[in-house]
Amino acid sequence: MLTAADDAALVRATARRQARSRYVAHAVLTLGVLVFAFPIWLTLVGSSHDANTIGRGDVPLWFGAQAITNYISAWTTGGSAVRTTGQVPAWLMLWNSLNMAVMIALGKIAISLLSAYAVVFFSFPGRMVAFWLIFITLMLPVEVRIIPTFEVMVNLGLINTMSGLVVPLIASATATLLFRQFFLTIPDEYVEAAKIDGAGPLRFFKDVVMPLSVTNIAAxxxxxxxxxxxQYLWPLLIVSDKDLETVVVGMSKMIGTSDSQNEWNIIMATAVLAMLPPVAVVVFMQRWFVKGLTETEK
Structure with missing residues (x-):
């Protein structure tokens, strides 16, 4: 039989094991944060120094005095060195990337919502065949079908246009699958109640399905x-007009063939600017994003 002293010793041993487990977990998490955050920190620091300091490989671990000058130069002119690819200001590249990303996201969501709604709530011949044809396209990324897609864009005259950047990327089998799986969880009683109220398919979609799908749409x-x-490969292929250059492609073109041609401080400043919109979207929509991924009961 255990005595009171044995019970106390067992409690202390358990507490020590739990404390060690917490310390190990926190140490691993801290190490992971450092591994992922250190390159970002170097980019932030490098964007505040002059090109000569970075060109010598002498990158300090603290900020310099050239930050404002570097960011103004990146934002307004894209740098001052002469390159064969030309110079595109960061504001224009960010604007093009923002337009492309928003249109791709909204287009994918709109098409996926409607296609998943049709597959789940309508009965028509070949319904599941249509769904599986959509699903099979998951195995065909843009890189696989890029040559025929490019030929279609040429035939339609969409080279060097925003439509050419967006249209081939707005269909999403993944989003269709996710919306279909969610729509299958909507109780049949909702459908029957809508029919009794005289709601047609469009009204049921607008008044019932859409409000239930808000968190999924946000995620x-x-x-x-x-x-x-x-996106890098498709914009690189479809656009040669500098007025439509995206920031991911633009940063790759800012890197010359030798270190002497590279304004690394301007490149790093542009990279920092390129990180801001995605980070802002994630931070602003974090609550809806988490709910959309974790919420199961509707």
Missing amino acids: LFVILFIYGWN
């Missing part, structure tokens, strides 16, 4: 916005 918007913002 998908964050994911799809970042997907559109990070």
Whole structure:
């Protein structure tokens, strides 16, 4: 039989094990944060120094005095060094990326909502065949179908246009699948009640399905916005007009063939500016994003 002293010792041992587990968990999390945050910190610091300091490989770990000058130069002119690719100001690249990302996200959500709604709530011949055809496209990313897609854009005259940037990327089998799975959880009683009230398909979609889907839409918007913002290969192929250059492509073109051609301070300042819109979207929509990923009961 355990005595009071044995019970106390067991409690102390358990508390020590739990404390060690917490310390280990916090140490691992702290190490992970440092690994991911250190490159961002170096980018922030590098954007505040002059090009010669970074060119020598002598990047300090604290901010310099050139931050305002570097950011103004990146925002207004894209730098001062002469390059064969030309110079595009950061504000224009950010504007193009913002337009592309928003249109891609909204287009994907709109098309996926309607297609998933049709598959779940309408009975028509070949319904599941249509769904599986959509689902199969998950195995066909843009890189696989890029040549025929480019040919279609050429035939439609959409090269060097915002429509050419957006249209091939606005269909999303993933979003369609996610919306379909969510729509299947909507009780049949809702459908029957809407029919009794005389609500047609469009009214049921607007008054019942859409309000229930708000958190899912918000979560998908964050994911799809970042997907559109990070696009590189398709904008690089479809756009040669500098007025439509996106920030991801623009930063890659800012890097010359040798270190002597690179204004690393301006490149780092542009990279910091390029991080701000996605971060702002995630921070602003964080509550809806988490609810959309974790909420199961509607």
